[in-house]
Amino acid sequence: MGFLIETVFGGLMTGMLYSLIALGFVLIYKASGVFNFAQGAMVLFAALAMARFAEWIPQWTGISNPIAANVLGFAAAFAVMIAVAWLIERLALSKLVNQEGITLLMATLGITYFLEGAGQMLFGSDIYKIDVGMPKDPIFLFEKAFEGGVLVNKEDLYAALIAAAMVALLALFFQKTATGRALRAVADDHQAAQSIGIPLSTIWVIVWSVAGFVALVAGIIWGSKLGVQFSLSLVALKALPVVILGGLTSVPGAIIGGLLIGVGEKVSEVYLGPLLGGGIEIWFAYVLALMFLLVRPQGLFGEKIIDRV
Amino acid sequence: MAKKIGEVILEVKNISLSFGGVKALTDISFDVREHEIRSIIGPNGAGKSSMLNCINGVYQPQQGEITFRGQHFKHMNSRQVAEMGVARTFQNLALFKGMSVLDNIMTGRNLHMKSNLFLQALRDPWGWGPADREEFAQREKVERIIDFLEIQAYRKTPVGRLPYGLQKRVDLGRALAMEPTVLLLDEPMAGMNVEEKQDMCRFILDVNDEFGTTIVLIEHDMGVVMDISDRVVVLDYGKKIGDGEPDAVRQNEDVIRAYLGTSH
Numbered sequence: 001m002g003f004l005i006e007t008v009f010g011g012l013m014t015g016m017l018y019s020l021i022a023l024g025f026v027l028i029y030k031a032s033g034v035f036n037f038a039q040g041a042m043v044l045f046a047a048l049a050m051a052r053f054a055e056w057i058p059q060w061t062g063i064s065n066p067i068a069a070n071v072l073g074f075a076a077a078f079a080v081m082i083a084v085a086w087l088i089e090r091l092a093l094s095k096l097v098n099q100e101g102i103t104l105l106m107a108t109l110g111i112t113y114f115l116e117g118a119g120q121m122l123f124g125s126d127i128y129k130i131d132v133g134m135p136k137d138p139i140f141l142f143e144k145a146f147e148g149g150v151l152v153n154k155e156d157l158y159a160a161l162i163a164a165a166m167v168a169l170l171a172l173f174f175q176k177t178a179t180g181r182a183l184r185a186v187a188d189d190h191q192a193a194q195s196i197g198i199p200l201s202t203i204w205v206i207v208w209s210v211a212g213f214v215a216l217v218a219g220i221i222w223g224s225k226l227g228v229q230f231s232l233s234l235v236a237l238k239a240l241p242v243v244i245l246g247g248l249t250s251v252p253g254a255i256i257g258g259l260l261i262g263v264g265e266k267v268s269e270v271y272l273g274p275l276l277g278g279g280i281e282i283w284f285a286y287v288l289a290l291m292f293l294l295v296r297p298q299g300l301f302g303e304k305i306i307d308r309v
Numbered sequence: 310m311a312k313k314i315g316e317v318i319l320e321v322k323n324i325s326l327s328f329g330g331v332k333a334l335t336d337i338s339f340d341v342r343e344h345e346i347r348s349i350i351g352p353n354g355a356g357k358s359s360m361l362n363c364i365n366g367v368y369q370p371q372q373g374e375i376t377f378r379g380q381h382f383k384h385m386n387s388r389q390v391a392e393m394g395v396a397r398t399f400q401n402l403a404l405f406k407g408m409s410v411l412d413n414i415m416t417g418r419n420l421h422m423k424s425n426l427f428l429q430a431l432r433d434p435w436g437w438g439p440a441d442r443e444e445f446a447q448r449e450k451v452e453r454i455i456d457f458l459e460i461q462a463y464r465k466t467p468v469g470r471l472p473y474g475l476q477k478r479v480d481l482g483r484a485l486a487m488e489p490t491v492l493l494l495d496e497p498m499a500g501m502n503v504e505e506k507q508d509m510c511r512f513i514l515d516v517n518d519e520f521g522t523t524i525v526l527i528e529h530d531m532g533v534v535m536d537i538s539d540r541v542v543v544l545d546y547g548k549k550i551g552d553g554e555p556d557a558v559r560q561n562e563d564v565i566r567a568y569l570g571t572s573h
Contacts, residue, residue, distance in 0.1 A: 178415075178419070178422055178444060181408070181412055181415060181416055182416065182419060184405060184407065184408055184412075185405045185408070185416045188404075188405035188406055188407055188408065189403045189404070189405060191367070191387070191399075191403055192399065192403035192404070192405070193405075193416070194386065194387045194388045194391070195365065195367075195387045195388075195391055195396070195397050195399075195403075196391060196396070196416055196417050196419060196420070196483060196484070196486075196487060197388055197391035197392055197419055197420040197487065198388070198416065198419050199388055200388070
């Protein structure tokens with residue numbers, strides 16, 4: 001029993017991180033109707049910026065306090081992500097207003113390769129470390145209830161807490177602020193939003209900046225776990241099934257989808273893996289998403305599209 | 310009721326608009342005076358909505374010019390037109406369906422919000438920041454509009470769930486929240502039953518009367534238009550065939566022909 005709980009816990013933590021990346025997809029899709037293929041590249045780009053600035057800033061300024069260096073590195077990386085958002089709006093999106101979804105998707109595919117290339121050109125292509133002082137030692141919970149207790153990685157626990165806080169913050173931002181209201185308005189109807197004086201271009205820069213921020217946080221968490229390297233860009237592929245499961249238009253969907261896939265993946269690996277020869281973790285999410293597509297193509301919480309005939 | 314009708318506020322001069330080979334509007338000119346209710350009528354496909362979309366900055370006419378309070382607006386998008394004080398409603402509802410009635414109308418206050426978008430993002434739940442005080446002030450104005458349109462009961466309902474007639478009212482409310490100088494109404498009574506039409510007429514007259522808002526109204530229901538308009542423009546196949554006070558227009562041979570067809 002203790003082992004099952006441990007597995008589920010591990011799954012929930014990974015799931016929270018999937019949710020965080022899926023959230024980036026959902027934010028941009030909701031506000032601009034663009035399926036942003038570049039979300040993974042943004043994670044890589046942001047993590048690279050963070051890792052390198054945290055390394056460069058002490059060299060440039062002589063600040064030796066690691067916390068200050070990390071905070072400044074974070075600020076610099078966030079500034080870079082805002083600049084990226086602004087450039088994307090200026091150079092790509094503003095030229096493609098009212099184009100087909102597929103055109104915009106292709107544009108983000110281009111942005112993916114550009115960001116991957118530019119990131120490695122500017123920040124280098126080695127494996128870098130992000131050390132934000134996450135504790136690495138495991139802790140044991142419920143030692144009284146089960147023999148040996150439940151082993152939880154402290155780093156995972158913190159990461160999950162940060163991810164949960166981010167999700168709550170974004171939900172508040174969307175629901176409670178005037179900007180959030182404007183964002184939802186743009187997502188619902190571009191034309192009407194413009195007619196009441198909401199500036200589309202500003203809104204898009206904000207959305208992409210927020211998605212950049214989410215990418216940065218996701219990049220730092222994954223990066224401090226696995227090191228910042230090119231494969232970070234591929235983590236986003238794991239978020240695709242999450243988005244399909246949860247629905248492209250739903251913030252809670254992204255969260256629950258992430259958790260479901262995280263837990264499903266781990267549990268199936270542990271309990272089904274030995275029967276099927278292991279390696280389930282790699283494809284489980286996609287099979288689950290495929291089954292969902294057959295039953296509920298709009299995802300768990302997505303809006304059902306009903307066409308008037 | 311003696312209404313004060315002022316100077317010419319909006320002037321449309323020699324507007325021509327075509328989509329590829331299709332001529333939507335040919336050489337249209339008319340003016341709108343302050344505080345009046347000016348209607349554009351015509352059969353389906355006459356170019357009424359195209360005309361409104363030109364004024365609203367959605368379409369850029371190939372020829373002619375539009376002047377609003379002495380300012381030309383060529384190459385302006387609908388946001389810039391909105392900033393100048395022109396609001397509109399839509400023929401096919403373009404409300405933010407997932408949002409509540411209150412939120413929909415609040416979006417109309419966007420231009421009146423002074424704190425910038427980033428400041429607004431820093432709202433705190435206790436109502437201390439400047440963005441909160443502003444939000445409360447805006448909310449008050451919106452509540453007044455909600456009272457005016459008699460939709461208090463639906464404040465928190467997502468608009469997608471409201472019946473059509475009420476959605477049209479919310480659409481009007483969102484435009485009113487902008488406190489516009491000129492209000493463009495694109496078929497506000499389309500698809501309504503008699504009772505809903507009467508309500509809508511009352512609201513339009515009240516808006517014009519109480520706030521002094523100039524109204525440009527598109528309708529193809531002749532009866533309604535003739536009752537509430539000060540002056541009427543009649544379009545047919547993208548050309549202007551009549552212009553003047555309702556009674557004069559009613560007698561116009563071309564107008565009768567356009568609406569009833571000719572007898573050969």
